[in-house]
Amino acid sequence: MKLKLITIVFLIATGILSAQSDENMNTYQKIVKQTDEIYDNLVKIRRDLHMNPEISKQEKRTSKIVAEYLKGLGLEVKINIGGNGIVGILKGGKKGRKIAWRADMDAIKTDEPDPVTFIKSKNVGIRHICGHDVHTTIGLGIATILSQQKEDLEGTVYFIFQPAEETFTGAKDMIKDGLFDIIKPDEIYGLHIGPETSGMINFKANELFAYQRTLEVKFKPSANENELENFMTNILKGYARNPLKGSPWDIINNISDPKIGITSKETIYKDYFFLDGTKLYKDQGTTFFSASFFETNIENTHSIPLEIKKQILNSKFRDSFISIRYSRAYATPINDPELTNIAKQTISSFYNEEMFKPLYGQVPYSGEDFIFYQQKVPGVFFFLGGSNTEKGINSMPHSPNFAVDEKTIKYGVQCFASLIFERTSNK
Template sequence: MKKLVFLLSWFVVSSSFAQEPLSHESIKLQTDRIFSNLVKIRRDLHENPELAGNEIRTQKVIAKYLLDLGLEVDTNMYGHGVVGILKGGRKGKTIAWRSDMDALPNDFADEVAFKSKNKGVQHGCGHDIHMAVGLGIAEVLVKNKASLNGTVYFIFQPEEETFIGAKAMINDGLFSKIKPDEIYGLHVSALPVGQIMVKPNEMFAYQKRVKIQLKNELSKEEAKALTKKIHSSLYRVSSSSKPWEIQLMIDPKMGLKKANTIFKDYLFMDENFSTHTKNNTLSLQAYLYETDSTKLKDLIPKIKQVVEESGYKDQLLSISFVQDNPTVINDEKLTNAASKTLQKIYGKEVMIADHGQVPYFNDDFAYFQQKIPGVYFFLGGSNPEKGIVAMNHAPNFRVDEESIRTGVQCFSSLIVERLKKK
């Protein structure tokens, strides 16, 4: 009888221990154990990049990995999307993690042993890193699913580079299949490896492509002079700052980390407009970048005023935005909560406050945020000591693979903590 009581007591204690909440030290250890395999997967994806709409092999690799982990997997999605579903051992809220899948059409120098095997196609934006991080989070969490509260959805999204995939997945019924309460995602950036950056509200400037159509009665010189006037009339930057020099985003004195960064409160426009003539119509097009959403409504009237004051009122046919994508806007409450959580666990040296908005780039993650409160992070991928600069879409773009470890560890912890919240 004493032996039976001992065995029953041991069973109760063991069961209770097994159901203890997943510790962040355990997350760190588990991340370290799987890190080398995640690097291997990342390099395989890097060697076999696929353009938007062609992520066939990528889908198979992702789906197999999730199935091998024991997740429920749905590939009946728009394009070549994949959703892995991890149901925790306890009831709770639902959280989604997004990783994008597609590569870029370029053939830049790529000085790594695992360079692309597909000519003219490269993972020059870091989506291979994003997928490795997403798979790593899934692996860490699935090994501890009995102690998780709620459900985690791992959304692997195609066609991000063309700004199509997220919206198409939603239109194809993604959120009738899954119903997350919150959604998170990241993008590798030129920040130092080991750092994560985030801010509430806009992460990027609003990017618009404006199209001005006039009767084709202007000479080349007149058209050029007009575009210069439009460019200068819309110019708004702080004294001597150059927010179009994107490499300055990591500058210690004027970059995103500084409260007085040059990457806030600006409006600038491409200096060189594209010019086309067709059917006696002159078309002038250029991108502009504005940080203040309240000023967007004034842009077209301002351009119209410049055209008319330049003496071309009778030649003006129309002014419109021909590209008007939404921008990533982080939910303020969730962003603040996530920042505090990660700072508490991993320290302020890991979790960095962002004080600006990045021009040129954007992410169709914005469409998910229109449906669900969400947060989008910048994950540092540069390591100057190794000669690695993770400036996306640039020649010699490279990423320190230690960023995978940082991403898996930190965001596994974040999801575990968010699942505890009611």
């Protein structure tokens, strides 16, 4: 980032607001006003990050920008945690709770052209197609706003800027490298851009995503591989319930449908099992059957391998059977029910109620390593909509034409700076 931009942002962040105009404002009104004042600079930062994306474990430029920005706000800054991870520590003027906010920073490899040409990626084959540039910018915006509220802030806020979320390793790397020796949060919060209307905030207690598993069954060389493949595929098809049908994009594109989508009580995205693909292959003379599936009930993921093993041992393939295991398993964030309810009540008290909606199902085809923080500290993970149909902007993560309405940055900063300010309170 150019020194000029850092200087402008620093002056805005530390500038003296008009005391007379703020006297009659409540905290949320002040936060809205202050966010409006820094919004243009946040957009510049987001566009800079978007034009200079970095893949997992290579976020050095992004990490440096984040660290310099936080230091400019006067925060205590820790660098190189779990690789390129950054932590900013903001201590309020009064005692209170310790709250953590997490934002991820990495981009992904893709050859799909960027639909937003005015902020086109300079790094060929790499794009922010999942919105982490927006996540990082919102995190910096929240830090700016809360630093302006420092004297009235009760407690401490930890800002975690995480690398390598796309590889599902960044959170674990930061924790392994002593993250929770550096910070001692009582609660943790975070968000991900979703496909809903810009500014729409979605929440849900417990699981946000379906459990994704890849099952691997090992056999001795079989005389009839086609028969074995059919046998195993039919076993797994027997677990299907309320199956979501169509291609991956057909399935995921219905997620915002007002009648059957995830914000509808009649949603099709709850209580399901569906196969995502099966294959039979050989490696060094051994036959492997592999199958990927999505399941909304964690207990079923524990029982399925045991039940399949029983069926195999009662079949003609029992003498060929060697082993069964999960070769890949993606966890899902699990939102603390009590904190989710508290967050709902808190946000509803100041945010547009029509733009704050619960989810009634679990999202397929995705995952988030935010769960690894939640295993240490209770927390809540939100979805923040970034689409704008009038402008032709579709913020479905990882879709080829992914883009974000930049006003979403303003909504995210206003809402979650207010939530964190309230959660640090001892009241």
